[in-house]
Amino acid sequence: MKLGEWEAAAVDPGEGPPTTDEWVAVDSLRPSRFAGEHAVAYRTSFADPRDGAGRALLELHGLSPRGRVWLNGDFYGTHDTPFTPFRSVFEPADRNELLVECRTPENRLDDAGETSPANEPTIPGVRRASVEPTPENVITDLTIRHYDTDDGSGVNAIVTVDAGTDLRDRIELSLRSADTDGMSALSHVGVTADAGDRVTVRGQLTVRDPDRWWPRGFGAQNRYTVHAALDESERTATTGFQTVESRSDGIVVNGTRVPIRGLCVRSPTPETVERALAANATLVRPVGAVPPPAFYDAADEAGLLICQDVPLDPGGLDVERPRRVARTLGGAYGHHPSLAGFGVRDDAARFESIDDEGDRYVLRATSGGDPAATATAAAEALPNDVPAFVFPGFDAGPEEVSSPTAWLLDGYAGADDPLDAGTHTRYVVPGADADERAERAGHALERLRESGRPIVTALPPATDDNDTDPIETAFAPVKAFLDESTPGETRAVVVNDTPEPATGDLAWTAGDADGALSVEIGPLSRDTVGEIDVPIEAHRVELSLSIDDHVVTTTVDR
Template sequence: MTGLTRTALALAGCALVAVLPAHLAAQDSASPRQRVPLAEGWQFNLAGTDAAAAERPHDEDWEVVSVPHTWNRVGYYLSDPASHTNTAETVNKVQGVGWYYNSFAAPTRDGQGRAFLEFDAASRTAEVWLNGRLVGTNRNPFARFRIDVTDAVTFGGTNALYVKVDNTAPLTEGAQTADVLPMTGDFFVRGGLYRPVSLVLTKPVHFDLLDAGGPGVYATTLRADAASADIALTMRARNDSSRPQGVVVTATLLDAQGTQIASTRAERTLAAGELAEVPASLTVSNPRLWSGVADPYLHTLRFELRSAAGELLDSVDQSFGIRTMALDPERGFILNGAPYRLVGVGFHQDNEQTDWAMTPAQVEESIRIIREMGANSIRLTHYQHGQPVHDLADRYGLVLWDEIGLVTAWTNQRDQTETPAGIVANARQQVADMIAQNRNHASVAVWGIANEVDFGPGRPDFLGRPPEVVADPIPLLEELAGLVRSTDASRPVVLAHCCENRGMVDVPEVAETVDAVGANLYYGWYYGRPQDLGPHLDGLRAKRPGQPLSISEYGAGAADTLHTDNPLGGPIDMGGRTQPEEYASWFHEESWKQLEPRTYLWGTWLWNSFDFGTTVRREGDAQDINTKGLVSYDRSIRKDAYYFYRANWSDNPTVHINGRRYVDRAYQVTDVRVYSNASRTTLTVNGQVIGTLADCPHSVCVWPNVALREGENVVVASADFASGPVEDRVTWQLAASQVGSFRIDSGAILAANAEVRFGSDNFFVGGSAGNMDQTPRGRPPVPASIAGTSRRDIAATYRRGDFHYRLPLADGRYRVALTFVEPDKAVGERVFDVLANGTPVLSAYDVRARAGAVLTEQVETVEATVTGGVLDLHFRPVTGEAIVSAVEISALR
């Protein structure tokens, strides 16, 4: 390492030295430990995939950064780029090696005191060099690790710290990360020191800092009720001095005011170099329990190490909630002996502003948004998250599902039939780290060991080419489940599966390897209908009636800049651009109807709380973003569906008008949809009261066929709550060209652009939508060539079957123009009538015969008379199915 040492010396003269503030150098009054945050003064150099540069740092071109830091910026919105942080020009998806350098001052050594470097995370792998010596490595991208650097640090002087991190994709040929989970997944593993770094100094006798990144002191509530609670303790005391030491180990439980309510002590003699595990217990009378969001009461557990003479050698405080948790196949999640329904969200650790290097304030903002929605639980996906979110969950009363990064794949070669030993070891490390670092948190309910490892040969292409031979995941899962049970038997082992009972071929049934499961189900998005969700869950329950069941993911993409007049007007593109916000709202309404009555579920977690970065998606109005979040990537926009759950899950007074971002309206009448948890909700438009609805089902209030006027329309929904009145107000615009006419792009959920404004398919009853274009998932559509039209995109979609269009119109005479295109039928195979209010206007109509060829536009113009305020256009089959590509209606003057 002479090259590294020379580089360190060369940079020492110009480096930014982290000057130690006096208040940080001073010993904390509560503990002899000293903690020196290493946040500033870092320099960074990205070698990336340059193999030569990755061997050692460069001598120049270093960027000054602060830690937490990641060089990656992933995902950007296509619309209005000036309003967003990320753009196509500013994203950085480089995977490879990055070097960090810091020159920091270490306090003067106190006797035989110890020094540890503490990294809350380094991705994916890390090599740590201090003063020219390799002092440690780490291969878990998501967990805290500590390195004893006592023999390498310069006490009372300046230290040169280098950290080499590598986030190369594991499947890259020759990658040093080949055995570091995850192998793949619908998220991007960033690189960097993306969580804090500190120097920690202790006395020679101290609590263990090398126990898988944990605090070295652990507590578990064995039993608790209103009368008493029993708490089991484990305290790991280490003697790093050169002689035996007599010590007194104490644990004291303090209430929120700092009053001692229970205590225990033990005496030990520690041999030189000995690590002793000291068990103990506490009994608490009349405990105040941690009761979720209703009362997330936290005590403090204070652990102290003292010498036989009474000198305080070390002290560690841990927030601790007294509670019991269990899962039941009939009653669901049980908190402190009573059913407690878990409703929550999945959560990734990124945002648009800082990506994975989120600040504690940004994490708290995210948790506050989640809690405001009414969620009482979070699934921390798909890897171990940091301490800030766990601390906040304890404080807010949010129940957590923790899990490791075993996602989709557990081999790194396409022909492997067994999991490589390196991946097994890495999975075991991730389990051990996760439990050690988070087991003291009251909020953590379950340990998750895998996500969607049951795709079998049906793994989606966008997650990487499926293996030639699918290795059996069950031996690995059984090993990990056994490791969890032997480490922390107080919490269930769980996993999330995707594919059982869905008719897929060769799907491994992994549920029996764990205590309880979650099902990732996307009925109504990737397959089926939302109405299929409940029966599928019932089937899984019937198959294993003794195993607790939850739904761990369900969701739909939603672009807040794309809007439809009717979410059922045409197909969405689950892997492409056609993802209007209104469809996701409908999806969540229908899905919750399936989930709400199934109280046997031990939890429901929708996907996802926030849009998040992933390099496998090009969908909605975004690039490299999964748009299933209820809130935008930058946290600035709460989509309509967010308020559906807020109205259903929370007591927060909620009145929210849907479609608020659909400002320029296509039609002069619209259904107004409001999410409200008020007993009575009133709608006014342009100052006129439309009506009041009471106790709307599932908090969804709908006023159909509300008329809009030309120009500005002010829509107000209001309600009275015990806390006072609440109203929501939006302004919609209707252009003069849309007044007195309807132009319907049949079969389209998003209206195509044309020389005049069309709306998406609406006002229909019956039939189904179709498209003449090919729409491969995740790739641009392949347009059909349609002859005889200047409006190809309008002509390409259609409605077919036996169906009606029922349009609210003033009485009078109207011109009706109907656009037809025959996709594939021969003459005589598709014949139908068109009736206007029961009167035939086209009889025995054959598009193929009339146009002379398939994929050729034919427009027919008829007249119709409206009486009674409705024009009913009936497309009635004679042979085959009726069809229409566009309906245009305008008044005859």
């Protein structure tokens, strides 16, 4: 049951329940009239949601960090992570009053997740609030962790139970393929609790030879459903079996290298998945935001990899809070097979040189020095079965970096230790004209791919409507480039990011000259397919690569 008929007021936060002389009726839990307030309190009343026996479950989604909750005058707790719901089981009265105090985010760690899209003002509040009837003994959380042994692969199911009565029972755990009706694994775990206790129990489900989840184009997106049942209470989680490693040659999934062509987004939604696929991206990096669960579900189904930023404020001195946020984030999203890594922003990782090339800035950084304390704390608290990458912040470099009209393009040379990020090149492409800016960004992206960087990402400006057009061209899985690194020689190079061999033709035009080359290149490889005799007066070369009746055109300005 969705809760409605709310009242709200700006308040001064204190130790006890917030008070005010005047409540006003509001039609949302983030009313614009309270933008910029330090703290806002919301209250509503509701009837007993039960038809018979049992208790009730309160859920608050997108609750502002450090939100505090009271029910019928009793304090029910503080919530610190807006990307997970606040849940509490209670004994409802005939009439109930809910009071929630929300505070303004103090830093980037607070202002992250589905609670704060980039285009909205900061308003302390809640996204959704509901209350539902529930059994006396209820499963309130199911967390999945993967493991591998000599006997097979499996999951550790971590189940949280809120007991309304003295409890001596067993939880049934099962694992099934999401696409079939057959049972893959079944087990039981005992649970003992006194009335009023909250307990956590763990059980294992092992599969000898599970069907693996693969990124798009590399295999099927096989998934499994984990089901936990305690009498009438149950919870499910969908997961997939894969392994992810970070090596010097990039990201390796299930033992196969997957070239990373990444789209960075500031406000991810489930529709972002379709947008990324249309742009030929293999990965999405939500920048400083935690997407809603539906985003991850869509990425799991589509075979799109995710590098999830850990929202934190690297400049802060409190290392325990980033550690706690990282643990919570890993528990909430670690079961998704699309999760290929966590990104931890580190203000200690600086760019060592900045070159002005006229139409773009080139920023270069190398690893070195110790990561900031908060970045280290967050990285160490994350699950160890998914790589954690320490990235420089997006506000490093020239003033144009922070402009909403600048493209930010990153190329990473991998490292065997993900926390040692290797070398890093960033192109900053500013400009007032969107079409000209996008064309320059496309050329810069192609240069990053031609350089052989195993991880290439693009963050388009927030102001460009067709921001994926240049990315789609630059991110073509099979693409031709010019190599003019040797004076007097111009070679045509083809990169094949797919796991299948590619065969076709490459036609080129340069001024009044033209020609064609045959292309035959192996999977996941890069090769020179021939030399091109480019007239010295030609200022532009056009390459048209035809593979399986699909033509990708690359324009190179000289």
